Amino acid sequence: MANADFKANRPLSPHLQVYRLILTMLMSILHRITGAxxxxxxxxxxxxxxCAASGPEAYEFANGVFGSWIGRLILxxxxxxxxxxxxxxxxxxxxxxxxxxxxxxxxxxxxxxxxGSVSLTILLWIIGYVVR
Amino acid sequence: xxDMRTPLGKVRGLGSAKDGTQHFWRQRVTAVANVFLITFFVxxxxxxxxxxxxxxxxxxxxxxxxxxxxxxxxxxxxHMKLGMQVIIEDYVHTEGLKLLALMGNIFFSSFIALASAVxxxxxxxxx
Numbered sequence: 001m002a003n004a005d006f007k008a009n010r011p012l013s014p015h016l017q018v019y020r021l022i023l024t025m026l027m028s029i030l031h032r033i034t035g036a037x038x039x040x041x042x043x044x045x046x047x048x049x050x051c052a053a054s055g056p057e058a059y060e061f062a063n064g065v066f067g068s069w070i071g072r073l074i075l076x077x078x079x080x081x082x083x084x085x086x087x088x089x090x091x092x093x094x095x096x097x098x099x100x101x102x103x104x105x106x107x108x109x110x111x112x113x114x115x116g117s118v119s120l121t122i123l124l125w126i127i128g129y130v131v132r
Numbered sequence: 133x134x135d136m137r138t139p140l141g142k143v144r145g146l147g148s149a150k151d152g153t154q155h156f157w158r159q160r161v162t163a164v165a166n167v168f169l170i171t172f173f174v175x176x177x178x179x180x181x182x183x184x185x186x187x188x189x190x191x192x193x194x195x196x197x198x199x200x201x202x203x204x205x206x207x208x209x210x211h212m213k214l215g216m217q218v219i220i221e222d223y224v225h226t227e228g229l230k231l232l233a234l235m236g237n238i239f240f241s242s243f244i245a246l247a248s249a250v251x252x253x254x255x256x257x258x259x
Contacts, residue, residue: 042248
């Protein structure tokens with residue numbers, strides 16, 4: 001099966017296109033997308049640390065990049081992805097314990113994930129600007 | 133139906149991929165650690181934003197900060213390696229391309245982890 005001919009004209013099982021988008025499904029998709037985003041986002045962390053390790057000029061250069069409006073926009077997105085993926089992960093821990101599978105519970109957790117991630121991201125940025 | 137599995141195979145419980153629940157378990161252990169580590173990382177970045185080089189270096193040279201930053205890097209990169217592996221296995225079905233992607237994932241994660249860790253060590257040992 002591992003080496004099956006995938007180009008052959010085989011019947012396909014239905015995928016995303018046949019389902020109406022619902023919140024729990026959207027949160028599942030977002031969990032994966034934010035995870036993949038954070039994966040490549042680590043380049044930013046490595047860039048920041050390597051610049052800092054290279055000396056004061058490189059450190060100031062990195063600060064300039066992250067401090068620019070586009071830098072802040074990317075970091076804002078990074079923060080949201082991080083918080084969203086973490087809340088999504090906490091939801092998975094609940095499921096790991098065998099709880100939260102009922103329709104109301106699953107829907108409630110899906111809502112809490114998106115509302116929580118957006119609010120926490122904004123709150124973190126407010127804290128960031130206040131302590132500056 | 134007759135069970136064709138050998139008694140040894142059942143006892144080992146490793147399944148056809150030969151590593152049982154290892155991937156799942158390591159994914160969850162790093163996930164639990166990350167809840168604490170990433171929270172630390174976010175507040176560290178908030179407290180360091182826009183600080184001058186001297187302040188930055190002094191903060192990073194605190195042994196607790198160094199250790200926690202190394203854990204953020206290593207645990208975070210291991211977790212993301214596991215996650216990206218699942219994404220590749222889910223979507224890349226061409227055997228050759230899948231192997232390349234799985235290898236590339238390990239190379240990328242290892243490089244990011246070690247490059248960041250060396251940078252932290254260089255700063256914390258006074259550069």
